[in-house]
Each structure stands twice: as structure tokens, then as C-alpha cells.
Amino acid sequence: MKRSKRMIAAALFLAMVLCGAQSVSAAPAYSELSAVADTLYAVKAEPGTIHVGDSVQLQVVTGRSTTHVQVYDQNGSLVAQATDGAVDKSGRLYWTVSFSISQVGEKSFQVVAGNRYVDSANREITISVLSNVPKPVVTAVELKNTSAYCTVENYPDLAKVRLELRDTAGNVVYEDYQNEKLEAGTYTVTAYVRDDPYGTASEPYAFQVTQSEVDAYRLLRDARVVIVANEGTYTTVIPDDNNALSIGCLGWHATRAHDLVKNMLVQDPKTVESHLTGSSMLDELHQTNYIWNNRILTSSEASIMRGLLATDVSKTVQDATAEEDISAYLVYGRNRGITEEGALIYYADLYNQSPKRAREILEAIQEDGKALNLDNFHAYALENPVMGKYTYRRNLTYNTLKKLGYV
Template identity: 20%
Template sequence: MTTAVKYFLLIINNKKARNTIIGIVIGVIAAVLFLLMFTYESTQQNAAPIAEKAKEEYSFWQTHTPGSQNLSCQGERYCSYFKSSVTDWCCYFVGYCIQESGYETKDFGFAPGTIMWTNNLKELGKLKSADNYTPQVGNLIFFDYGGRSHYKATGNVDHIGIVVEVKDNSVTVIAGNEYNGQTSNWATVSYVNKYTLQLNDDSIACYGAVGSAIEKGLANVTRNVITHNEVGIFYSELDNSDFGSVTANDNGALSVGAYGWHGNNALSLLRKAYSISNAEINRVALSYSNTGRKVIAAITNGSDWSSYVPDSYTCSCIKAMLLTNAGIEAQNQTSTENAEEYIAICQENNINDKRAIVYCADILNQFGTGSFDKNVYGNGHNGVLYGVSNATFDSVYSSKRAWSDSNYSYETRRKWTYDYLKGLSDTDFS
């Protein structure tokens, strides 16, 4: 018996030593759990550092002048950061605060112009109407000085700032390129400004809900329901082998993976896997010879898979790619992104009942993110929730709008989803 083993046995047989070791282990576990809780809690306010950076910039200019910094104006600090000449610089100020807070500007929809920025946020599912959204610290705030009705009619936005405080019925904003409280067209005399407005101020057009926390439970239930309805297993119960689902012809195009990503969404998923590890994906491709090379060409080129129905050998190749570490990680990332996008779309459509949100998120996954809109289909049919005025869980279910025309071909899917969500407790969604 080795000396190390003897010492180990002596320690285990000694009650005091054993209790000390147990205490240390429990302490370590508690510390890890606390760290995980703190990390999760911190994500709930993950846009707050942007607001803090905006405050720092505002404070900086209270004690410094452009001349003291060898700048022609305050805006040069932010325009030059993005290698731009001095121009109307409100977007550059916000982009600076985002990037200097450690984030990627592309994840927040950054663009050098406000209208382009709001379009990007809309695509990300993070654009919120000022009529029915309460902003959070760190959110982006957009203005149309023609008023909200003008914004709704035209999509115009004149200006962008950062929400640094929300209190009672007011919002405090820090923005760049301001002159006498509004956006300035005279970039060289404008400045970083801080001011407070009522939430119902007519100039506030919309918000960028960057960093807005979606409750973890709500996102998890959404993923579980969608995955169950696509591949028959809750997402939380998937084994690695379950990520390789491939259906060659699912209503006219390929669908793959845990969410049944369809057509070009399937191609986008493979592109994400390729970006995570092109070595893994290329290794699979090589084992499928010319077929693998064709799939790689589709991933790396501008292919269109909207009506792509592959043969069985190509399906085997795609399945092998999905089952790589990169393929599984791509599905983990994309399923979370999709769940959060669907939840955001539901909230934008004034659906606030959590069971109704999950129920409708499954609809969005099945029919597409535009499926709530009027006249969304080429056959003239209205969107699946068009005409549902009271979007409670029971009213949405009873409307049967997403049951597929009069033959109710998705009745089983809708009924299972309803019954499952009805059986959950409220705490499952938080």
C-alpha cells in the first residue's frame, strides 16, 4: 500500500478530518452556485455598462473642452473612433459607448444612420414601439421630431440616444450631436447632452431593447415546446445523437436539427457551425467526397435552399455535420436566439400572457417570423393571429387561427401545446 493511500485512509477514518473535508467541499459547491447565480443575474442587466459609459462621456465633457483634447469638436472623438470624418454623430456616439463597454456593435444593430439602425434592430427582433414598451437602463432610444404618428406612417427616425435612468413615468437620456435639446445638423457645435423626458413624450418613436432580459424559464419552456413539436423530445432532454435530425422534403425543402430549421434557415445553421469550427465541418465533408464538397460550396457561397430537397447521401453528410461539436453548438446558440426573437415578437404584438407567448412562439417557428401579419401569405390568407384582439392564452388557442385552414391539420400539435402549457406552474416560466 502506498504512503498516499495510507494517509488518505487515515483522514477518512478520522471524524474531525472527514467533517472538515466535507465542509470544504460544500463550501466550494456553494461558491460555485453563488457565482453561477451572480453571473445569471448580471446578464439581466447586461446593457447597463453602456449607460455607465454614456454617463462617463457626459461627465468627461463637463470638465474638458475639444481644444484641450486637440479636437475640432466633441463629435470628432466619436467619428474618428469609427474612422469617419466629422458628420452628424449621434450614431457614432452610441456605437462608441457600446464598443467601449466591451460589446460587439453588430449585436446591437449599429449603423451610421438612424433609419438603418432601426431596420437592423427590427431584423434582430429588438425594436420596440414607444407606445407599449417600458424601457430599461442601457436600451437605445430613437426620436422622430415629427411625432409618433409620423414615425408610424413613415418609419422615419431623426436621432438616437441611450437610456440611463427610468423612474416613475420618465426616462433620462444621454445623446451625442445635440444642440438645444434636439439633434443638431451643425456637427461642429453640437455636444453630448443629458436630459429627462416623460415616457409619453411625442418625440420618442421607439426603443432598441438591447440587453433586455428575457426570463430564463420563459426561454427554456419555449425551447422545450418547439423542440418537442419538431423532433418529439424536450430540448433539455436531448442527447447528442438527437441533434442530427434531417428531413429531405419538409413541405418543399430540407429541414434539419432540433428546431427543424427549414430551407435557408437550415443553410444558415450550417454556416454558423462552419464559423464555429470549419475544421470539423471540412473533415466531415472530406469523408463524403464530392457530395461533401458541394455542401461546403453551398455553405461558403450564396446558395438558395428555399426549395432544396437533397438526396439521401447528401442528407447523411448534413446529418454528420449536425452531430459534430460545432453542429451541436450552432444549434444551442441558434435555438436560444430564435426563442428570444419569437418571445420579443410576441411582446411587440401585445401578447404578455406567458403561456400565450410560448404557444405563439411555436407558431412563429412553424410558419415564420412574419406570420402574425395581415395578408402575409401569397394565397391571400391573413396571418395566423390576425383578428385576435384579446391575446390571452385561452383566446389565442380558441381562435384556431394557427390550425391550418378549415381542415385543422395541426390540431394535434396545437392541442398538445395547449395542454402541456396549461399543466405548468407559473414558476416554470420565471
């Protein structure tokens, strides 16, 4: 045993001579490694925000003794590392580490710098990863009869986005808004890309529906109730109504019937063509609307038209056209000095039946110096040589308005 110790001592002395060392010490214990650990000065992502699938570069600055830089994800898995290629500047090493990210969101990574003894220091860095689909931006909200019509930048086809409406308390009013009627209040709308699995969204856009807008729509809604009760349903067809066809819930006549069906063709060509193919009506839709100025339908054509009027596109177009037309009638009435709500609706019904007779009745009331109220409109309409023939319709309109609470 003594001989072995002497041999070991001799070997150590020889090693000291060969290495020029003054003394020999053992490798540092693990608890002492911090004294020789290197320093991690800075970590910067270029860029700090990327799109999914793109690469990010980390610029890492360490002390000169660093031998490797590693990057770990939130699960502790190694995603990138560098062991060479560092640039030495003024006693510090500058490293570049690149890697791609395949998921959307705020992603955190742990950057670790180390030397041959230990991983000396680490820092966390967060990178924002966006979807690679264009981001929607709500640029405007137009209110029309208490429905909100949104303009979304990058998505002119609104079918590609989902519109989420929330109230001032943050509650979801509509998860997938489809131009439903809104109550008075303040709302925010956020657009989400439908086919984007990562849910790329716009910033919330605030807008307001006023009580006056709600009241105006109530008047329009009640006017429609009155007029539709006098005219018919979505599928109403009168083949010969004073030498031309009338169709739909507002009884669109002649050229206006042509305009209505032409709009359906624009909105949904496949549906309209499937119903009208084989009929001369399909070719006539591609001509001026005057071709229906004296158009009378045959019994078979009337049956074909009823089938078309029962479709979803027909109902959508009729609803929109009815609101547009009745809104215009009410504006005409206000512009002629009618302020009483019941009188406005009565005038709108007269105007839908015959614009010429509606003006005659209004002017007759004014010439006699009478008030433009509901009772006078009804009385003068019954005395009109044309409208007076439609006693049932005039009485139905008047009595319906009374039941609805209009005076």
C-alpha cells in the first residue's frame, strides 16, 4: 500500500512538471460551479411578432466563457441550440439562434447559456405568433332600420367572417350576427375569420343604436303589417292586375315586379334559373324592365312564379325591398308635412296602392285647411273617386291602426 501511494505521488509530481503548474487541485465540486459560471447579458427576438410557420431569430449576448446557448419551450423540450458561430466583441459573445414556431399565441421560451461545467444563466422570452391569414379590421358600421351592416377590411365577402356582438357589460348578444334587429344601446362588434383554426380576430368596434332609430323602425314595422295585410303574402301572384302582373307581399306591379325578380337573379342565379328555365320569363329578366309593363302571366307561368316566390332568396329580397320601399313612403309623407304617426302609415298604404291618388288626397286635405291626421286621411280617401271604391281596404287600414294604438 505504501508503495502504491508513492507511485501515485510520483505521477502527480511528473504531471506538475510537464504542465508547468505550481500545485494540483481537484476539479471544483458542483456547489462551487457558480463561481466559474458565465453570464447571460441580453436576449432579443427579431422580430418579436411573427406569423405561424415563420422563423424567429434570437440575438443572445453572453460572457466570453460561454460554450453553448440552448432554447427550451414551455414543456422543457429543446427547440434550438448553438455551440459555435458566436462573434466576439469587446469581451462578449454575440450568438444567433433561429427556429420556427408552428402554433399561434403568446409563446414563452427559456434561453439558457452555459459553459463546460454548468448551464450558467437563463432568461425567459415571449414571442407573439399570429395566424398567417389576413387580419380582419372592422372599419365601419352602418345602421339601417336597427340592423348593423359592417364593413370589414380584407373581407368584402362577409360570409368569410363571424361577427360577434357584445353589450356594454361584455355579454355576448349575438355570437354569429346576421343583421338581426337591435334594441337601443351601445354595442361592440368583433370579426373572426371563419376558416381560421386559430381564430384571428379584429379589434372590437363600438357603435350605438339610439332610441329614435328604434322608434323609427317600430313605425316602419307597423306600416309593413298594415300594407302586407292589404296586399298578400310572399307567394301571392295576380296574373292580371290592371293589365300587368302583381307579385309578392307588397304586390309589386309590372316593372317593379321585374325589378324584384331581377334582384333575386342577382342574389342567387342558380335558384332563379332552376325555377324559370324553360319559361320566357328567364330571358325577359335580361331585358329592360319595361318588357313587363303590360306582362300578363299564363296559368302555368303563374304556377312557376309561385314556386320561385316560395324560395329563401325570394323571402330575403322581398323583406329587404319592402323595408326600402316603405321607408321611402314614410320619408315622402314627412317631406309633405305629415308628422302624426298614424297618418304617416295611412299615407304609406295609400302610396303603395297608388302614388298619384295618395298625393291627390293629401293635397285635398291641405286645400281645405284641415290637419294632416289619421281621421282626415281616412275620410278624404273614402271620398276620392278612385280610392273610395276600395272601402274594405280603407276601413281595414284605419281600424288596424286604431288597434295598434295610433290616433
